[in-house]
Amino acid sequence: MAKLTYDNVSKSFGNIEVLKSVSLDIEDGEMIALLGPSGCGKTTMLRLTAGFERPNFGAIYKGSSVLSDARCHLAPEKRNMGIVFQSYALWPNMTVAENVAYPLKIRKIPEEQMEAILFDALDMVSLLDFADKEPATLSGGQRQRVALARCLVMQPDAVLLDEPLSNLDAHLREVMQNSFVEFHERSGATMVYVTHDQSEAMAMADRIAVMFDGELAQVDKPQNLYSQPKTERVARFIGQSSILTGYLEKRQDGCWRDVVVHGQEFRTRQDQFVASQMEACPVSLCVRPEHIRLDQENGLPARVVGSTYLGERYRICLEMSDGAEVVAYSGQSARLGSNIRFTFDDAWAILN
Template sequence: MVASPEDAFVAFDGVQKSYDGETLVVKDLNLFISKGEFVTMLGPSGSGKTTCLMMLAGFETATTGDIRLDGKPINNIPPHKRGIGMVFQNYALFPHMTVGENLAFPLEVRKMSKADREAKVMRALDMVQMGEFAGRRPAQLSGGQQQRIALARALVFEPELVLMDEPLGALDKQLREHMQFEIKHIHERLGVTVVYVTHDQSEALTMSDRVAVFDDGRIQQLAPPEDLYERPENSFVAQFIGENNKLSGKITAREGDTVNVQFANGENCSALAVNCGDVGDETLLSIRPERVVIDGPADHNSVDAKVLELIYLGDHIRCRVNVHGNEDFIVKVPNAAGHKHLVVGETTRLTWAREDCRALDAA
């Protein structure tokens, strides 16, 4: 359930951040997260996402606005008193301590008895399938194992909120993908609230209940993964999330939620009016590669395209074509019976449905 400002477990209310008193790196942030939700802050470097996480953790202070946790303002509460679990990319494990001692440390700080500490440490290690490693030191573990221990340490004192800052960035692709599902399943089992920061869009789509896409210090769109991909609200989100084809044109007619767009060569295209201007304005059309069909239905939009490159990827052929001078237009042709076999250099006809084509801001 999407949180409202009143019932949000984590709330950023009108938050702004400036380091020099002039330039805002976070601008008028309003973000409300429900208890038990997994929300990812996604964006390119310098977009403001990590600064938001650091303000929530208490390592940075908001210039203006309020940050609340479970209804209580935390702007002036130091990090160690916020009761938040943290997982970083560099693991931040104590090298001179064993795995068990690393996990016991946050419990000792909380004056927990030895028996309770031992029980909680073993429970947390079992949660990440590292129970037999309690006596080892971090240097004796692989990168993936160290990251599991860092995750267990963040969960060992049973916080209601866990923050993760690019925690899988140092892992290889296969291990990273495996850990994505591990973290997702742990979240589902525990019901803990997670705020996760990454620049990896596939990671965000795989793990999150909702994703906040950041650019230039602002949330460009906040939505579940499927909505972000299928229904981007502006050209930045369309380009940043997944692979996307874009074509420029001018709006020549508008009726309800449909616009007619004319390309420079005079051809026309029908599209959903999502975030575009009026008749006479420039717009940018967004079409996902898998929604483009070769020689599709006659009532669909259609354009001529010259085949430039074919790449075999097993389940599909990635076809790069030239459409109206755009040489990076991609078509994903299923590698299955009944689909046309293309040849580099030939001209073919591409088609797509109006509902798969979104008219967005020209920027």
């Protein structure tokens, strides 16, 4: 296993700069998700790590050894990295055991040793009972676990996963998320997981690197990304959020600070840049739906523009007079077009 370091890595295809001075440390044994909208450069980052592409600037290290820099570029097969794609790339005419053992055969590992490694890997992905089956007889999730086991037997320093669950249905995806987490815990592998599905990233990763337009917008634990987004764009991208414009009061002690929104006073948590502003200043407030309270009489006025039943609760969409959209959760539905008021008991202030 190994730490991966990206030092000011840039990559262009023709005139288009797809990665822009990306710097990131992925700790030994960490599972990090690269999360971002389509085209933001996630796969390119993975391909650079695997050695399929070479950076134009900057360097990539595994531990203390250089994988790629201006002078050297280690070939993919010399990087000792396992790669799992969304297409499982299994040999259809081989059994599960033969598929998993294939890399060991190529490496001419002795038979007895091969058997022990093979069964250990199959056990880790709960496929011991499927050793003699052919891939065609397996479900998508089971095939993906075969691909994972095959990558595991090579004892890679890092496992690179490119949207490995995107071909599976919602239920199987959830089951497989648990399999990946278990696999990560048991193997202790450094894992880089590319996805555009934030719930997947939230459920599995130790940290998430949010990418927009070839740049890292925030690298943080899932909980921090949700409760303390660095920018309005991250706040809008991660989870449901309403962005309100507010005016912070002068600095007081403590981590909470008074903020005025449309003439009414609330309290907000603040990021470190906001906290360093002593004087009153305008801010954007990120308010999550679970912190909004609907009220008939008190709070900010808004109009109900949507009410969707989610099973355990309703999602109520509101529109304020300045056009700001607000999303709240409620135990009850709300009448479309009706006037309502709302307050919030938690918010996160971001300096514009």
